[in-house]
Amino acid sequence: MSVTIPTTPFNDQKPGTSGLxxxxxxxxxxxxxxxxxxxxxxxxxxxxxxxxxxxxxxxxLNREVIQxxxxxxxxxxxxxxxxxxxxxxxxxxxxxxxxxxxxxxGIILSASxxxxxxxxxxxxxxxxxxxxxxxxxxxxxxYERTKLIDRYRISEADDVSLDAIGTSKVDDMEVEVFDPxxxxxxxxxxxxxxxxxxxxxxxxxxISFDAMSAVxxxxxxxxxxxxxxxxxxxxxxxxxxxxxxxxxxxxxxxxAKALYDAVMSDGGxxxxxxxxxxxxxxxxxxxGVFITPSDSLAILAANAHLAPAYKxxxxxxxxxxxxSQAADRVAEKLGIDCYETPTGWKFFGNLLxxxxxxxxxxxxxxxxxxxxxxxxxxxxxxxxxxxxxxxGESALEIVRKHWAEYGRNYYSRHDxxxxxxxxxxxxxxALRGKLETLPGTTFRDLxxxxxxxxxxxxxxxxxxxxxxxxxxxxxxxxxxxxxxxxTGTSGATLRVYLEHYEPDPTRHEEExxxxxxxxxxxxxxxxxxxxxxxxxxxxxxx
Numbered sequence: 309m310s311v312t313i314p315t316t317p318f319n320d321q322k323p324g325t326s327g328l329x330x331x332x333x334x335x336x337x338x339x340x341x342x343x344x345x346x347x348x349x350x351x352x353x354x355x356x357x358x359x360x361x362x363x364x365x366x367x368x369l370n371r372e373v374i375q376x377x378x379x380x381x382x383x384x385x386x387x388x389x390x391x392x393x394x395x396x397x398x399x400x401x402x403x404x405x406x407x408x409x410x411x412x413x414g415i416i417l418s419a420s421x422x423x424x425x426x427x428x429x430x431x432x433x434x435x436x437x438x439x440x441x442x443x444x445x446x447x448x449x450x451y452e453r454t455k456l457i458d459r460y461r462i463s464e465a466d467d468v469s470l471d472a473i474g475t476s477k478v479d480d481m482e483v484e485v486f487d488p489x490x491x492x493x494x495x496x497x498x499x500x501x502x503x504x505x506x507x508x509x510x511x512x513x514x515i516s517f518d519a520m521s522a523v524x525x526x527x528x529x530x531x532x533x534x535x536x537x538x539x540x541x542x543x544x545x546x547x548x549x550x551x552x553x554x555x556x557x558x559x560x561x562x563x564a565k566a567l568y569d570a571v572m573s574d575g576g577x578x579x580x581x582x583x584x585x586x587x588x589x590x591x592x593x594x595x596g597v598f599i600t601p602s603d604s605l606a607i608l609a610a611n612a613h614l615a616p617a618y619k620x621x622x623x624x625x626x627x628x629x630x631x632s633q634a635a636d637r638v639a640e641k642l643g644i645d646c647y648e649t650p651t652g653w654k655f656f657g658n659l660l661x662x663x664x665x666x667x668x669x670x671x672x673x674x675x676x677x678x679x680x681x682x683x684x685x686x687x688x689x690x691x692x693x694x695x696x697x698x699x700g701e702s703a704l705e706i707v708r709k710h711w712a713e714y715g716r717n718y719y720s721r722h723d724x725x726x727x728x729x730x731x732x733x734x735x736x737x738a739l740r741g742k743l744e745t746l747p748g749t750t751f752r753d754l755x756x757x758x759x760x761x762x763x764x765x766x767x768x769x770x771x772x773x774x775x776x777x778x779x780x781x782x783x784x785x786x787x788x789x790x791x792x793x794x795t796g797t798s799g800a801t802l803r804v805y806l807e808h809y810e811p812d813p814t815r816h817e818e819e820x821x822x823x824x825x826x827x828x829x830x831x832x833x834x835x836x837x838x839x840x841x842x843x844x845x846x847x848x849x850x
Contacts, residue, residue: 309464309479310382310464310479311383312459312460312461313339313342314458315342315343315459315460315462316339317343317454317473318337318343319455320334321347321454321715322454323442323450325653325654326420326433326653327433327441327447328344328361328432328433329418329430330430330431331428332415332425332426332428332429333426335373335430342380342460343471345415345432345460346380346459346461347451348434349380351382351385351446351449351450351452352397352413352434352436352442355384357385357386359387359389359409360381360390361391361402361413361435362377362390362391362407362414362466363401363405364417365398365420365522365548366395366396366522366548366550367418367429367522367551367552367587368424368551369396371470374395374417375470377415378478379415379478380461381668382478382480382493383461383463386412386481387482388766389483389484390405390673391468391483391486392485392488393470393473393485393488394471394488396488397422398488398492398527399521399523399587399588400492400588400682400687401492401527401587402416402488402682403435403680403682404441404492404680405491406437406439407438407439408491408540410437413434413435414434415433415435416430416434416435417430418433418585419431420584420588421558421559421589422558423557424550424551424557425550425552426551434446434450438681439680439682440654440656440660441657441682444773463478465479468483470485471606471732472485489527493527493531493535495679496687496690498616498617499679499690500616500690500694501535502535505690505697506537506694508688508693508697509538510537513578513579513717514578515532515542515577515579515669516570516577516580516581517544517576517581517583518559518567518569518581519545519582520552520555521548521553521557522549522583522586523545524583524685524686526546527686528546528686529546531686535593537756544567544751551567552585556586558584559581559582559584559685560673560850561598561849562848567591568580568598571595572593578696579692579693579703580593580820581593581685581689582687583686587686588676588685589674589683590674590689591684592604592689592692593703594706594707595702599703599707600850601670601672602631602632602669602717602719602799603634603671603707603717604637604669605635605669606710606714607707608691609635610641610710612667612677613692614659617679621642622642623644623663623666623849624645624646624664624665625639625644625646625647625667625668626646626649626667627648627668627670628646628651628652628671628672629649629651629776629789630721630766631671632671632717632719632807633787634714637715638714647664647767649764650762651672651776651791653674653683655674656668661768664680668683670683671721671805673685675687715809715810716811716815717808717809717810718807718820718824719844720806720821720850721804722805722806722831722840722849723793723847724843725801725847726801727843728799729800731842732799732800732801732802732841735835735837735841736841738836739778739790739834742759743761743778746780746834752829752830754783754786754830758779758781761778762776762779763779764776777789777790777791778790780830784808786806786807786827787805787807788805788831789805790805791805804831804846806824806827834842
């Protein structure tokens with residue numbers, strides 16, 4: 309039996325690029341999660357009798373909010389809910405389930421790469437029928453509804469058993485608890501040459517995968533060890549934990565340093581990889597080389613034809629604006645388009661649906677393809693393994709040959725986390741005020757060619773997204789980009805992206821931060837970072 313509960317709005321439920329993210333104590337306020345879930349249901353159209361996919365990354369509060377979502381889905385008229393066993397479902401696996409079973413949409417409970425625990429982060433986002441994150445017109449409608457909501461509907465039924473695979477009922481709605489790994493693993497077998505990868509591993513090729521006590525553990529364990537034959541112990545930290553075992557589940561050189569050090573050590577594994585809280589990001593490391601996400605996208609695009617799913621070629625490549633221009637050079641040689649979009653995977657959805665792009669990537673360790681409508685960490689690792697197996701070369705050899713052919717884009721991101729929001733906004737506003745006067749100015753050996761506030765004109769639906777980041781382009785092809793991140797839950801994160809193109813192979817082994825030194829100094833000079841934020845150094849450098 310369902311009931312209608314009176315409620316009042318909260319004034320802080322504006323979704324970001326990946327849904328609503330707040331600290332757990334915010335979400336545990338009475339009616340807080342319920343208000344947002346009801347606002348989703350009130351904003352997405354006629355779903356009566358349709359199917360909703362639900363799952364999460366296993367972080368603290370995951371099970372409780374799944375139970376709430378199931379009961380609210382029943383009370384609001386969904387015909388069926390499909391939920392991952394134990395409440396577990398990686399973000400790319402959720403996208404696959406929505407698409408494969410033609411669900412109306414899905415609710416994913418995650419704060420992605422952010423920490424988990426009783427005082428850490430939680431999130432709720434809605435994905436549409438194409439399997440991708442809701443576009444801005446839907447998230448805007450959800451936000452408007454949160455400001456007016458005065459009631460929500462919920463069933464008074466008992467909790468569903470999430471640990472037993474099978475079906476049950478909540479009021480008139482069917483609830484199916486399914487194996488969260490099986491359908492995803494089947495999809496990966498269709499995309500990649502598992503026989504070639506299996507043979508490569510059997511020949512002595514060693515991989516180490518750090519699941520960071522997050523959602524990809526069960527997926528990597530099943531695929532890498534059980535199906536591809538990697539020795540037991542190849543997948544580390546494979547049990548999803550509510551607090552990620554104290555890890556910060558962000559696969560980068562800071563938070564996955566132990567994996568990096570192991571792969572770089574004498575006698576270390578041939579290849580290392582890590583994934584994040586909800587399974588959509590990846591870090592890849594070859595013995596002797598860290599592969600930046602920007603380079604990874606470019607190298608995967610150049611070699612994708614070696615995997616069965618992409619042997620017919622790529623329709624196009626898409627990258628987020630801050631991602632390096634390495635993929636542009638691959639697209640040019642392949643004779644295909646390379647699209648530059650705002651940050652946020654939802655912007656790739658239209659390109660993928662319209663078959664304008666096949667591979668997509670972001671510098672924030674996210675890569676994916678048209679197999680789902682989310683970035684996919686384990687997919688990227690498997691594509692790398694497919695390429696390594698077919699080429700029979702080390703990751704370092706592949707990277708060096710790629711640079712020799714296309715040139716090297718020296719690239720780094722400097723993050724200033726937890727800045728006072730007012731100060732961060734003031735810095736960006738001041739930069740915007742300088743844009744018209746910057747072209748033609750010089751700093752050391754740099755001369756500004758162009759400066760703008762990036763606006764994206766979607767080639768599919770004609771929509772325009774403005775103020776997506778400030779770009780300063782120099783005559784030598786270098787770039788500095790400034791933007792504020794929308795993925796944190798407290799304060800603001802200023803991201804500064806630095807890129808220098810070097811075509812000369814004799815200069816491809818230089819140290820990245822030294823190569824970018826003039827750009828780093830320019831970024832401080834033009835944005836007055838220390839003066840405006842009080843920060844004399846980045847929190848994280850990747």
